[in-house]
Amino acid sequence: MELAVRRPSKIVAVHLNYRSRAAQRGKVPDFPSYFLKPPSALAPPGVLARPAGTSLLGFEGEIALVIGTRAAGVKPADGWSHVAAVTAANDFGVYDMRAADGGSNVRSKGADGFLPIGPELIDARQVDPAGLRLRTWLNGSLAQEATTADLLFDFGYLVADLSQTLTLEPDDIILTGTPAGASVAVPGDLVEVEVDAGSLTSGRLTTRIAEGARGYRIGAQPATDPEVARLAWGTDG
Template identity: 85%
Template structure:
């Protein structure tokens, strides 16, 4: 989804009235490991997030019942190349939907074992803590997100809902190590580690990568 943490909304200078969403295809899913930055791109953004794994079918559920349909939570990293942000404005099909652009895991935390407003999210870049937030800092809580989405589409077991990223998201370059962890005290997802490498495959047809100073400022997170 788009904006959901108060810190990120403050950084971007806008607070949404309602959640807004986009899809990432199943082929974007990846385990911990190596992610190649597409050739010809410069602005590979990382965003540590809490991922919800749906456990039971949800159709037009009430916000108070949304959390009951979540089986587990874990760490996710919502990667995207800002260089293609303009290619599919709003939908993020090419900027965020590439193969491997959604590492997730490594450990699932049972939803019944954690409080939905008691999760801590942290992201490290080369060992430095760059993102830290609590699920209590969300503009729209987990139950609301499940309910809101279920008005339009049926959520099936195994579906994954990303819940937004806090301030501190930035750009990773080849050689960087990005790690994301979700924990509830002693219970932890473990660190989701992704090493960035330079890819050989780029874009030869259709929209081409392009950057400008304003886009770079947005990607690096220096717009606040």
């Protein structure tokens, strides 16, 4: 299956942006913070191999914004007008490599295929950005459900905030955060994510988890502890 989006120049992800997730983490940010995922992380629906030697592959259902027109120094009231489409995304990451990143998320969330997206685009002009719903299923059971009414920072604000620092180009992607319920997937699991606004839907983004043959042979190695495991499984975030 082909990707629903074209290859962007950049992918920017928000750390905390749902009230339910912030409550789990025990902190509410005064302003959004971000990290980058490489375009090589993009993948269509399909199979994701968990890196060998890791055990904490976290899934995070998200709403992805696809930029339609160039945005540089725009106002929050104008931010949404630069969005062409929304769709479903799954911001996968291995918590086992979190300590090795020093906060950058390069190893933990930047691996090839760690951002399935799609399968369909929803035209931004046909939806109210305050009225979108996000759902994630793990093996058929609902794991995450939230609407954009639960956002700390709305989509127009995110576009404007980012455009102060970097120019958003057409096809760039903004991952807008995940609500409570994100957890760990293991080989054999099926994770599905869907974004909808009434009858308009992205369709279900399906990812089957497999055991990978490739791991980490050079540099930092996978490591975990009880605190990292709690964060990954979602018992406290």
